[in-house]
Amino acid sequence: MKNPSILVLEDEPFQRLIAVTALRQLGLQCIHEAADGAEALARLDACSGVDIVLCDLRMAGMDGAAFLRHASEAGVVRSVILSSEAAPDLRQAIVSMTRSLGLQFLGDLGKPFDMERAAALIARHTPEPATVPVPGQSPDYPSLDDILRGLDQGEFEAWFQPKFHLGSETLQGAEVLARWRHPQHGVLSPSQFLPTMEANDLIDRLFWQLFAQGLALQQDLACTGRRVNLAFNLQPRQLSDQSLAGRIGKALAVAGLPGEGLTFELTETGLLEAPATSLEALVRLRLLGCGLAMDDFGAGYSSLDRLCELPFSQVKLDASFVRKLMIQPRSSAIISSAVALTKSMDMTLVVEGVETAEQRDQLLALGCQVAQGYLFARPQDRDSFLSLLARKGTPGIH
Structure with missing residues (x-):
């Protein structure tokens, strides 16, 4: 499987630099970055979307929750890794929201950036959505x-x-x-x-x-x-x-x-x-x-x-x-x-x-x-x- 494309959505420049540098060390080549949700949507529109977004929540301008909704509606993101210092109950709510939007939730990375955990979460990404067999149309369903x-x-x-x-x-x-x-x-x-x-x-x-x-x-x-x-x-x-x-x-x-x-x-x-x-x-x-x-x-x-x-x-x-x-x-x-x-x-x-x-x-x-x-x-x-x-x-x- 080819390396997935990824967007790092992080408003703090130093944190964003750490994440991008670490992802390059993991061998990822197609990496995009943005400081807020609006900028992220513009970059995704220009590159026709990415496989994974590494998403912060609290940002000036469009926050992470609004970004995920717009990204889902536009079909420009397939999987999400959460990277935020928000309270656990807020992060859990975003997890539920992500799944309800039809996006694949790979895991909560948290902060500071952990390269080993990031690699494990990225490995969970599946290149294509799973197909759901229909009774009567698949050999998995006997007649x-x-x-x-x-x-x-x-x-x-x-x-x-x-x-x-x-x-x-x-x-x-x-x-x-x-x-x-x-x-x-x-x-x-x-x-x-x-x-x-x-x-x-x-x-x-x-x-x-x-x-x-x-x-x-x-x-x-x-x-x-x-x-x-x-x-x-x-x-x-x-x-x-x-x-x-x-x-x-x-x-x-x-x-x-x-x-x-x-x-x-x-x-x-x-x-x-x-x-x-x-x-x-x-x-x-x-x-x-x-x-x-x-x-x-x-x-x-x-x-x-x-x-x-x-x-x-x-x-x-x-x-x-x-x-x-x-x-x-x-x-x-x-x-x-x-x-x-x-x-x-x-x-x-x-x-x-x-x-x-x-x-x-x-x-x-x-x-x-x-x-x-x-x-x-x-x-x-x-x-x-x-x-x-x-x-x-x-x-x-x-």
């Missing part, structure tokens, strides 16, 4: 006929994303996820079949296949005196089915299993679309002893209102707050508030997306207890999950 055949043949499997106690790393249960063991293509992830399933109203059929597999696993564990809580995802249209709770209760009775071993996860945004009959379904599930979790808590706009209205027993904090934990100071305040809120409402808080030991340690310091993420375990098939259960001992119901 509807193939999906129907897979459902008939029982090729869709329940995989398990474990939940752990942050401190002791004891197993606290698992979320049930869908995988397709395709005879030609191997194990396929949900992104390769769920869009087609959703478009053709097949999610309910997939749910009941995964649900049956989950109950079968719980039955096998019960025979050896073990048990594990399994969480299943429900969609709004399923809640409008008045027979849902009855079918789940009947399946539990036939399997000889308690409702306490099940949790049903619902996204907040999905609940906004749910009809009034959904409340009856949720109440009946709780009467069976099942848990209800609000998934992706904080990702929408009415989380608190829904927690008041609906009978949730668990809250799953959206992974975006963990991803921002080290770069956005306010994320810590939100997480600690979620800890206090769920404790006062006698709910369990599950933190999603924990990937590093540093995140785990900070979450523990904030009072979090239960989490799931790649730091502990990736989604795994039945055999691998049973092996994990054997290593981690007998979990309880949570």
Whole structure:
């Protein structure tokens, strides 16, 4: 890949000189510079744009925020590296704005200029925007006929994303996820079949296949005196089915299993679309002893209102707050508030997306207890999950 072209937008001459000199030492040849947003736009217009802009925020004349908006509208910049001494909350807001403008955000360089970090951020630049495949137009999306055949043949499997106690790393249960063991293509992830399933109203059929597999696993564990809580995802249209709770209760009775071993996860945004009959379904599930979790808590706009209205027993904090934990100071305040809120409402808080030991340690310091993420375990098939259960001992119901 050829070296990317870059614009250094910095109003302080000495800082700009340092940046330009360092970039040349990194081997970049096409480097432009400007002292404010208006000058930067003029230079970009003259050179037909650049790949990357190294952008300050506070400048006389047009500031960095206005520049990024104009540059996006003109299509003269593809990627952004932030270089500013502005407060962390302002820098984070610019990150969100940059992404919403359709620009690739490579990272926050900060000040003073760090050549090694600058090289790492520049290396993240991709020369062309990623293309998004469309169902039915890409080999990554199997056909509807193939999906129907897979459902008939029982090729869709329940995989398990474990939940752990942050401190002791004891197993606290698992979320049930869908995988397709395709005879030609191997194990396929949900992104390769769920869009087609959703478009053709097949999610309910997939749910009941995964649900049956989950109950079968719980039955096998019960025979050896073990048990594990399994969480299943429900969609709004399923809640409008008045027979849902009855079918789940009947399946539990036939399997000889308690409702306490099940949790049903619902996204907040999905609940906004749910009809009034959904409340009856949720109440009946709780009467069976099942848990209800609000998934992706904080990702929408009415989380608190829904927690008041609906009978949730668990809250799953959206992974975006963990991803921002080290770069956005306010994320810590939100997480600690979620800890206090769920404790006062006698709910369990599950933190999603924990990937590093540093995140785990900070979450523990904030009072979090239960989490799931790649730091502990990736989604795994039945055999691998049973092996994990054997290593981690007998979990309880949570």
